[in-house]
Amino acid sequence: MAQNAVYACGAWLPKVFPKIIGSRILPTRQIVYFFGTKAGDTRFSPPTLPVWADFNGGDIFYGIPDIDSRGFKIAHDAHGPAFDPDLREPLGSHRSLEQNIRSYLQRRFPDLADAPLLGVRFCQYENSSNGDYLIDRHPQLENVWLAGGRSGHGFKNGPAVGARIAAGILSPDTYTQEPRFSLATKDKKHMRTVI
Ligand SMILES: Cc1cc2nc3c(=O)[nH]c(=O)nc-3n(C[C@H](O)[C@H](O)[C@H](O)COP(=O)(O)OP(=O)(O)OC[C@H]3O[C@@H](n4cnc5c(N)ncnc54)[C@H](O)[C@@H]3O)c2cc1C
Numbered sequence: 001m002a003q004n005a006v007y008a009c010g011a012w013l014p015k016v017f018p019k020i021i022g023s024r025i026l027p028t029r030q031i032v033y034f035f036g037t038k039a040g041d042t043r044f045s046p047p048t049l050p051v052w053a054d055f056n057g058g059d060i061f062y063g064i065p066d067i068d069s070r071g072f073k074i075a076h077d078a079h080g081p082a083f084d085p086d087l088r089e090p091l092g093s094h095r096s097l098e099q100n101i102r103s104y105l106q107r108r109f110p111d112l113a114d115a116p117l118l119g120v121r122f123c124q125y126e127n128s129s130n131g132d133y134l135i136d137r138h139p140q141l142e143n144v145w146l147a148g149g150r151s152g153h154g155f156k157n158g159p160a161v162g163a164r165i166a167a168g169i170l171s172p173d174t175y176t177q178e179p180r181f182s183l184a185t186k187d188k189k190h191m192r193t194v195i
Pocket of ligand 1: 010158
């Protein structure tokens with residue numbers, strides 16, 4: 001039988017721990033867009049184009065180059081509506097939001113402003129109050145760990161989060177809890193400061 005348990009349930013974490021986490025993590029949904037690039041045009045593929053983020057005076061857009069002809073990925077990093085990750089809602093509103101993306105493309109990637117839209121996907125953010133991660137022990141159960149609040153930027157740091165929790169479990173005497181990742185710093189009022 002396992003001696004420790006790690007709950008890394010993404011957008012479902014507030015539902016799994018409604019009393020402890022509840023509204024401290026707010027799932028929202030954003031739409032990411034994939035645009036086609038012209039055959040033979042390598043300007044929007046690696047290694048020419050890196051993964052990028054334009055902080056744009058606080059109104060952030062980000063993207064990933066065209067990998068394996070999946071398309072040039074771009075999204076507006078503004079929180080969308082709150083949602084229930086167990087409900088499969090249609091991507092109904094993406095057309096109006098697409099215009100916002102195309103306006104941005106016109107300004108920063110003008111050669112893609114009229115590119116064909118290859119696809120759209122939901123990107124679910126599980127936002128902590130300040131945008132920083134939750135990596136902490138359950139407040140009442142010493143051998144239970146909570147990992148979440150990835151706030152839309154959790155994929156890249158997944159291995160580091162796993163390593164941190166493994167260190168906490170395997171070497172508890174030398175492990176120190178990073179204050180910024182503690183449950184105590186996760187408020188119910190959402191004011192994102194970590195991007
Ligand atoms: C379209 C899209 C684009 C993204 N782009 C980026 C990006 O460019 N860069 C980046 O860093 N991040 C990106 N993200 C965010 C990133 O994917 C998440 O932050 C990351 O996946 C969170 O990892 P996680 O392991 O905490 O949770 P998840 O990956 O959400 O995994 C949670 C798991 O828990 C399971 N689960 C939930 N409840 C239960 C239960 N009761 N019992 C058993 N299992 C349960 C779920 O099925 C799921 O498999 C993107 C996400 C999406 C959807």
